[in-house]
Amino acid sequence: MKRIIVAAVTATALSCSTDITKEDIRISDYKDGKECAVSFTFDDGMKEHCTIVAPELEKRGWRGTFWLCCAWIHDDPQIDTTHMTWQEVVEMDRKGHEMSNHAWSHANLTQVTMEEARAEIEKNDEAIAAHLGKKPVTFCFPYNAYNPETVELAMEGRVGARLKEFWLGGQNSPKEYLEKQIQDALDSGSWIAGMTHGINYGYDCYEDPAEFTDFLDYVKAMEDRIWVGTFGEVAAYVKEAAECKLTVSYEGNKVIVSPGLDLDSSLYDMPLTMEINADGGKIKASQDGKELKPEYRDGKAYLQFDPYGGNITIR
Numbered sequence: 001m002k003r004i005i006v007a008a009v010t011a012t013a014l015s016c017s018t019d020i021t022k023e024d025i026r027i028s029d030y031k032d033g034k035e036c037a038v039s040f041t042f043d044d045g046m047k048e049h050c051t052i053v054a055p056e057l058e059k060r061g062w063r064g065t066f067w068l069c070c071a072w073i074h075d076d077p078q079i080d081t082t083h084m085t086w087q088e089v090v091e092m093d094r095k096g097h098e099m100s101n102h103a104w105s106h107a108n109l110t111q112v113t114m115e116e117a118r119a120e121i122e123k124n125d126e127a128i129a130a131h132l133g134k135k136p137v138t139f140c141f142p143y144n145a146y147n148p149e150t151v152e153l154a155m156e157g158r159v160g161a162r163l164k165e166f167w168l169g170g171q172n173s174p175k176e177y178l179e180k181q182i183q184d185a186l187d188s189g190s191w192i193a194g195m196t197h198g199i200n201y202g203y204d205c206y207e208d209p210a211e212f213t214d215f216l217d218y219v220k221a222m223e224d225r226i227w228v229g230t231f232g233e234v235a236a237y238v239k240e241a242a243e244c245k246l247t248v249s250y251e252g253n254k255v256i257v258s259p260g261l262d263l264d265s266s267l268y269d270m271p272l273t274m275e276i277n278a279d280g281g282k283i284k285a286s287q288d289g290k291e292l293k294p295e296y297r298d299g300k301a302y303l304q305f306d307p308y309g310g311n312i313t314i315r
């Protein structure tokens with residue numbers, strides 16, 4: 001009796017895997033097939049980003065994006081006690097946080113010449129690259145002030161610039177406001193970026209710092225639906241997902257998926273998620289001789305693949 005049951009289960013699994021059609025395969029809008037994405041971003045390189053924010057994000061398995069004005073970053077902590085030191089910036093980078101460009105001296109780039117705007121951006125790039133060995137791939141405008149010309153300038157060699165944000169900080173963002181941002185992102189399948197400055201000090205700090213961690217917990221509780229990624233990760237993923245083409249063909253009982261993506265792979269370097277309507281069945285997949293381990297949720301299989309790689313074979 002036992003043997004018959006095993007045989008029946010095998011037959012079901014086989015028939016499921018060979019039933020996969022072109023329509024059953026797509027690239028997920030967000031990593032791991034999440035419904036929306038949230039980036040936690042923090043402006044101006046405040047000291048508390050290193051002492052409070054980063055540890056709270058790390059505790060939840062997340063990484064944040066921190067926009068630096070390098071005119072305010074020093075080696076000696078006595079020179080400026082309100083901003084991070086270079087040593088702290090390097091430590092945060094090593095822990096996987098995105099340490100990015102907020103212009104050298106926080107100049108309003110719409111109120112200076114284009115030459116001055118370029119110098120503000122490039123000088124900051126150079127200072128960050130000198131300490132971290134890489135140029136930031138994203139940008140955040142001081143005062144959130146930009147125009148089409150400065151956006152074009154800031155986007156040179158980058159995957160994204162923050163052009164829209166919601167306020168994570170205290171007085172401006174009661175609990176109901178914050179929770180609505182998340183609900184709206186889930187409803188519309190959007191990517192949203194939160195921003196704030198200091199936690200305990202600064203003009204937009206929290207009356208009660210617990211409001212900050214409470215909101216992180218609120219998002220954490222819905223993490224099966226929400227991708228929390230750095231600004232650079234989500235910007236790269238979204239562009240790649242929009243431009244990557246999948247060509248599906250069949251070889252016996254195997255499905256062959258060929259990805260095609262024509263972007264700068266040194267800049268747009270995120271693996272993509274493929275979702276396969278597997279009807280509750282299990283699949284086996286590989287790309288370039290490497291096994292791709294699927295995750296299963298709601299009858300679908302999710303695979304991480306290299307959009308610049310070779311054919312993906314699915315059985």
Ligand SMILES: [Zn+2]
Nearest residue numbers: 043044142143
């Ligand atoms: Zn700022």
